[in-house]
Amino acid sequence: MTEKPRRRRKLTHELLGLVCLCLVLSFLLYLFITTFGRVLIEEHCFQNDIVMDEFDWYDVDNTLRGVGFAVSAVFFTIMFFALFGERLAYIRKITAGVEILRDGNYGKRVELRGRNELTELAEAVNYLSESEQKLKEKEKRLYKEREELIRTLSHDIRTPLTSIMSYTELLNQKETLTAEEQKEYLSLVAKKTEQIKKLTDILLDGGHREPSFFEDARLLFEQLAAEFEGELEDDFALLTAFSYARAFSGNFDVEELRRIFDNLISNVKKYAEPSASVELSISQKDGGIVIRQSNRIANNKPPSESYKMGLYSIRRIAQNYGGTVEAHDENGTFEIIITLSNI
Amino acid sequence: MLTSLDLLIIVFMALAAVTLLSLCLMFLIRNKTASKVFFYIASALGLYVSWIGFRIGIGGLFPFQIAIGVLTALMCVGAFVLERVSKGNEKAFMIARFISAAALVIGFFNAIF
Numbered sequence: 001m002t003e004k005p006r007r008r009r010k011l012t013h014e015l016l017g018l019v020c021l022c023l024v025l026s027f028l029l030y031l032f033i034t035t036f037g038r039v040l041i042e043e044h045c046f047q048n049d050i051v052m053d054e055f056d057w058y059d060v061d062n063t064l065r066g067v068g069f070a071v072s073a074v075f076f077t078i079m080f081f082a083l084f085g086e087r088l089a090y091i092r093k094i095t096a097g098v099e100i101l102r103d104g105n106y107g108k109r110v111e112l113r114g115r116n117e118l119t120e121l122a123e124a125v126n127y128l129s130e131s132e133q134k135l136k137e138k139e140k141r142l143y144k145e146r147e148e149l150i151r152t153l154s155h156d157i158r159t160p161l162t163s164i165m166s167y168t169e170l171l172n173q174k175e176t177l178t179a180e181e182q183k184e185y186l187s188l189v190a191k192k193t194e195q196i197k198k199l200t201d202i203l204l205d206g207g208h209r210e211p212s213f214f215e216d217a218r219l220l221f222e223q224l225a226a227e228f229e230g231e232l233e234d235d236f237a238l239l240t241a242f243s244y245a246r247a248f249s250g251n252f253d254v255e256e257l258r259r260i261f262d263n264l265i266s267n268v269k270k271y272a273e274p275s276a277s278v279e280l281s282i283s284q285k286d287g288g289i290v291i292r293q294s295n296r297i298a299n300n301k302p303p304s305e306s307y308k309m310g311l312y313s314i315r316r317i318a319q320n321y322g323g324t325v326e327a328h329d330e331n332g333t334f335e336i337i338i339t340l341s342n343i
Numbered sequence: 344m345l346t347s348l349d350l351l352i353i354v355f356m357a358l359a360a361v362t363l364l365s366l367c368l369m370f371l372i373r374n375k376t377a378s379k380v381f382f383y384i385a386s387a388l389g390l391y392v393s394w395i396g397f398r399i400g401i402g403g404l405f406p407f408q409i410a411i412g413v414l415t416a417l418m419c420v421g422a423f424v425l426e427r428v429s430k431g432n433e434k435a436f437m438i439a440r441f442i443s444a445a446a447l448v449i450g451f452f453n454a455i456f
Contacts, residue, residue: 075360083371114373
């Protein structure tokens with residue numbers, strides 16, 4: 001049901017009505033005093049056997065009229081100022097509301113009274129206050145999001161940077177490397193540098209995403225899994241499993257997926273027990289993709305801020321795909337399940 | 344020197360003006376606190392005029408006037424109690440105001456005439 005728009009009353013009409021009301025009431029009081037005052041005096045004279053002539057009654061009537069008029073005038077003044085003062089107090093309340101708004105306190109609202117121009121003014125002040133509050137909140141949220149983006153991307157840039165540092169260190173020991181190995185390491189350095197460039201581009205673009213359609217996304221995930229294996233196979237026993245019913249397609253931002261895998265690799269390197277196996281499985285579920293990774297946690301390796309940032313980064317990326325991230329460690333085993341739903 | 348007739352007229356006029364004023368402001372003022380204040384004034388005034396009516400009734404041995412005096416006093420107390428227990432209930436406060444107003448008007452006429 002739609003609410004009927006309230007009919008607005010003009011403030012001038014309201015004030016005029018107020019004056020008329022006070023005048024009518026004052027006149028009624030005047031009539032009451034003069035009429036019943038006379039009755040009262042007649043009754044008093046009758047009970048006390050007082051006889052008054054025509055001139056005496058003329059004086060009584062005149063006195064009653066004069067005093068009645070004075071009392072009615074006082075009554076009118078008090079009534080008018082009491083009722084008018086209430087409107088004035090409301091104007092003061094609205095002014096106070098504007099002052100509060102000017103001081104930047106946007107949570108306060110002016111109480112709505114009546115339905116005249118003052119009510120509209122109060123509504124306008126409240127609307128302004130509400131819009132300012134929403135604007136401030138939006139600004140705050142955007143600033144927070146930007147901060148988070150910078151933090152997560154800065155963290156994610158560190159992973160390929162660490163790889164570059166490791167490879168350059170290896171390349172420095174030229175005498176122990178074959179020409180083929182040197183070429184391979186240089187190619188890896190170039191690849192990681194390209195990755196850093198893309199990440200910094202995202203940073204400069206303010207988190208702009210570029211998802212592409214993959215006809216056979218299975219190949220993309222197999223490639224990422226192969227990179228995962230390539231990074232860790234020297235230090236860990238790996239168990240990788242794919243369980244797709246068939247080839248699948250979808251929209252993916254390769255850089256985002258790479259960041260997920262880089263974070264997983266980084267966490268394995270930092271916290272996994274080398275003697276135990278590291279498991280990675282990629283499967284399909286309800287039209288989405290589920291990436292599950294688990295490993296034994298190495299002793300004396302408490303989770304650091306970097307670990308939390310890595311998880312946070314993965315969570316943010318999963319949210320871009322309408323997905324979720326579940327991470328838990330039980331009995332010394334860490335497990336993370338990343339679901340990418342809207343692909 | 345003021346005669347008894349002068350005093351009677353002064354009391355009558357003052358009571359009439361204050362009664363009408365408190366009754367009007369009790370119903371017309373929108374501010375809740377001010378409205379409550381005028382309600383208490385009206386109730387207190389109602390009790391006062393009830394007492395005057397009761398005193399006149401006792402002095403002149405008028406049982407009807409005594410009964411009206413007691414009744415209006417009870418109405419004022421009832422209205423006051425209702426307002427205290429209503430705890431912000433607008434409807435109950437409105438009923439309390441009407442009871443108080445009725446008691447004040449009846450008590451006024453009972454005391455003066």
